[in-house]
Amino acid sequence: MTPATPAPSPNLALNQLVDERRARGESLVHLAFGEARLPLLPQLGERLAAGAAHTAYGPVAGGPAVREAVAGYFTRRRLPTTADRVVVAPGSKPLLMALQLAVPGDVVLPSPAWNTYAPQARYAGKRVIGVPVPAECGGVPDPAALRTALRTARAAGADPRLLVLTLPDNPTGTLAPPALVRELAALAREEDLLIVADEIYRDIVHDPDRTPFLSPAEAAPERTVVTSGLSKTLGLGGWRIGVARFPEGDTGDRLRDGVLAAASELWSTLAGPMQHVAAYAYAEPPEVTARIRAAARLHGAVARSVHRIAVDAGATCRPPTAGFYVYPDFEPLRARLAARGITGSASLAAALLDDSGLVVLAGHLLGDDPHALRFKAATSLLYGDQEQQAAALAADDPTRLPHLAGQLDRIAAAFARLAA
Template identity: 80%
Template sequence: MTSFTVTPPSPNLALNQLVDRRRAAGDRLVHLAFGEARLPVLPQLAEQLALGAARASYGPVAGGAGARAAVAGYSTRRRLPTEADRVVLAPGSKPLLMALQLVVPGDLLLPRPAWNSYAPQAVYAGKKVFGVPVPAECGGIPEPDALRSAIRRARAAGGDPRLLVLTLPDNPTGTLAPPALIRELCALARAEDLLIVSDEIYRDIVHDPESTAFLSPAEAAPERTVVTSGLSKTLGLGGWRIGVARFPPGDTGALLRDAVVAAASEVWSTLAGPMQQVAEYAYAEPPEVVARMRDSARLHGAVARAVHRIAVDAGAHCRPPTGGFYVYPDFEPLRPLLAAHGVTDSASLAARLLDDSGVVVLGGHLLGDDPHALRFKAATSLLYGDEQQQRAALRAADPTRLPHIAGELSQIADGFARLTRPRGAS
């Protein structure tokens, strides 16, 4: 019998389907296990989608000239001077990340914890994955000395680490790496000849951009950094599947871009024409798009901070969120109390929250974290209610005071408090 490369289904997608089934059966669940930006679609984007309906031909694999130029302009406005020929569009950033795993030789260096798709993609590409723990102060990226040690250990074990994936702001911790640390990592990448993939899909969801400095690795090491992004998070278009990649300048960047385009030609052919119409409009950043990104970042920040306060009030350690829509609490201070109720690791912690309180989270073990730790990811972006409630949340001075969001936050607080109570206790 032929053997196959098999990995479990994506755990966040599996949990999302579980929630849908249980809600259909009448269960009241608070869903914190799926990183979807549940926001209403901007009417102008829907208009562009309709206008693009006639774009039914395949078109260029890398994307049409107009859409690529718009992405180049978006990047240039973010201190990343970009020519349109260094941009590739795809049906979501996920295929671009997979294509990079396929065409870049060697093994993968990955922060621990990290988004749950990076490691399985590397396995499908035949790579080994070497995890590097992330200290709280590092904003979701490895501390340089720890990364250097991991590279040495990987090579001593017969590995060939060539690729480093970073996420800025970070998923799952909801934090952002400081510029000085990015510069150190980029210097190390040069010294060790690593290619950096900077996943910046949350770049426009920095909660306080006026006081939070963002440095892309593509600024500090432009010749060896690929930036991936998309419209799933900033504009809530996850189901439309619009992803982009920006490749480095120079000959190496051109060869890498050509390799990804060749892979794309055999896998997804091109981004659908109507979605290219949307991308061209959105990445030009007309006023209504800029306003929506600003309002959504404010909403995400307010609700993430509220869940952070709940976790800290419950006795957990938790890094203050500064970007995206995640918090990553650590209930280690409560380990003796939790152990008395059978909670000894991240899997049992997530199970108790679901069974006792209807709070659904993604255990840290599913993100490459130490399975014995008492950590999980909580995605706060599904707390905004139905479409009408989402619009109200975007407008509200304090969205956490809206009844529907306040009710969800109350159930989360009760769920966290119940963790250390005997089962059945009120």
């Protein structure tokens, strides 16, 4: 039998679809792509220009300056780090793929989860073991369900070795509390699982004073790799800057060396000009930290507004506390929606697009139950062009700006049609 042709990443495919349809003059509200739409911080552009002369390959792991800066970033977050524990790459996605190649065995994922984890595992020849998330948050599997899933998977011949945790979470916009992270870290030790902590949204906690962050690398330092990057905090997705922190000891050495071996064949090194940008950004000068704080306030304000709209329309939805996503569940409207032929996430997303021009990422594309009435909405796509983005960053209440308020009104009308 000829194997099925792999499909493109659904969020990237939807983003391209939106661009094409907008080019034809269609008016769409795009909520299907997790890009931080922020104006470029001028100092970043200056560092990029200053680094343009760095045209040599350099070390696979990255040069000393950028690795020292990244080590300092992690150290300031209660994760003491030396430069030899750091690898930089063209985005965190290649690092996550390299980890899949470097770690034997199968992969445990929360369900739902970011839509790239499972395809990467399958490209690496691994089985994917999906485990439902707890009621209070996403990004991590429910501990009791995880124990059961591990037993069932091993009885069926699987070999779970790698546990992926996303803190804060894409797609739910929530953060697992410290007690839950500690419980999962203890379970990982008990079951001899390595942990990948995807912390690319770590600096986008909306209210850090009320939402404490505990990294799995604090709770299980000997078995946790942390990945991150600059695409979400500083809106540099297209510049492709990712980082990984490896644990001390033999396990960390083995994982780092495996990733570097893969990197040497896949991407060689992070481009020199981008290393120049990353060294500056990860040193966290005042203008960078001020931009990140302003962006977190903006993301929080708009995500909370979309959350209120969803709840007012009759959905249930975890309150967003980080990142720029909401993940509403329209199960309370199932009978009403079924009468219109809407019986799962695919038909729900199609109805929103066809009836209201609203583009969302259906839950089944994130490993969720296809029959569930859930989808991801990426609220960071509502900020407008660069001039409008700058105004939103500076506003006391960005949701009152005309361009943003108009988008929110369209979302409210679309959700209201579902409830009608």
